Amino acid sequence: MEFVDRELKCIDCGAEFVFTAGEQAFFHERQLTNDPKHCKQCTATLAAEQKAAIAHRWHDTLKESYVLQLMLDLRERQEREKRGGSVQPLHRH
Numbered sequence: 001m002e003f004v005d006r007e008l009k010c011i012d013c014g015a016e017f018v019f020t021a022g023e024q025a026f027f028h029e030r031q032l033t034n035d036p037k038h039c040k041q042c043t044a045t046l047a048a049e050q051k052a053a054i055a056h057r058w059h060d061t062l063k064e065s066y067v068l069q070l071m072l073d074l075r076e077r078q079e080r081e082k083r084g085g086s087v088q089p090l091h092r093h
């Protein structure tokens, strides 16, 4: 199948960009039937934003599990105190 360069318009910034024959072949190979909707600049921006969002979420997850661990440590300590046993110092990580 032959591909020719096509001019497309970015739905974000309205800039015209070339959907090259090579890119079309790439899309075709992967059975992607939709044309790209963003220029290279916007695609790069979107990708960066997505990456940042994922990194941010991951950071939140780490923070949550850290807080959870602290709460568990505290509860364990309180349980031990309630039982009246000797209080062991919290183990350090």
Ligand SMILES: [Zn+2]
Pocket (backbone or CB within 6 Å): 010, 011, 012, 013, 014, 015, 038, 039, 040, 041, 042, 043
């Ligand atoms: Zn754009």
